[in-house]
Amino acid sequence: MGHWLVIDLEATTEEGGWPLEDMEIIEIGASLVSSGGHEVDHFQRFVRPLRRPHLTAFCRGLTHIDQTKIDAASPLSNVWPQFERWLSGHQPRLTGWASWGDYDRRQLEQDWQCQELTSYLSLIPHLNLKRRFAEARQLPRPVGLNRALQLAGLQFSGQQHRALNDARNTARLLPLILPL
Template identity: 45%
Template structure:
């Protein structure tokens, strides 16, 4: 899983959602960005970022979304809109160079692309993208791709924090990468 970068940017998004289809996938919007920057040499987390994001297409969170993420309408009421949140993330990343954008699956990359297009802002990840869900299956020779929780259990680890929260998910992804690359 080693690639010649100084850091891995583990990003995880939460987005507006509804179990009844009232928010179609092409209208989902990011409501939380969680990210960690992990050293590709030591596999230690060197920096973290988290922000909530105020959606505009479907500004009211569904009860399903709140139950899934724990993010409430009050939490996002004063959150910045996506362009401002993305700028804050870019400022956080600015002291670091030579990183690769990674996420658990391809959903996060596609959601960033969708929100960037909708808001008319440039996609910020020129380094490419590593789908860690696919990479773990490849490296371990697994016949199927595992969810984040399944991968942790497969490696004998427990989830730390709250599932479906961006920063906690990003931290757990970094733990998986460390375990697979270092065996610890």
């Protein structure tokens, strides 16, 4: 059996939210999970946004990401090749990648296109685990990650709205959604 990669992104935003095209990635978190549902490896980096490099007070409060971490970070054009190098060692066993909802996939695709980046992820299947969880549990509509964990009898582990913590918590639901 192969591994699944669970990705979560944090991005620039303001209270009430911004349209996807106005958002930029500020943190990438990825948890590589074995067929048994255990983390095999992980990746986490902060990313400096290009258009709006100063985080809004709302964004800082939501993510608990300090402006100094963003100021010291590299832009996505430098961070993404680091991610691809990390991922290359896992490609032979990688079945696909997943995220909680479709936002992360859409944000990545937008940023890859805008910055002329390529990714191995575009060649393998993506699963919207938020939708799959709702289908598996026969819920009337998809729920947030924290609520899904509660429904599964689990508690959120770590700080919410931090990319690696969110990816790891999402990965905990993977065995309940997919036959791993």
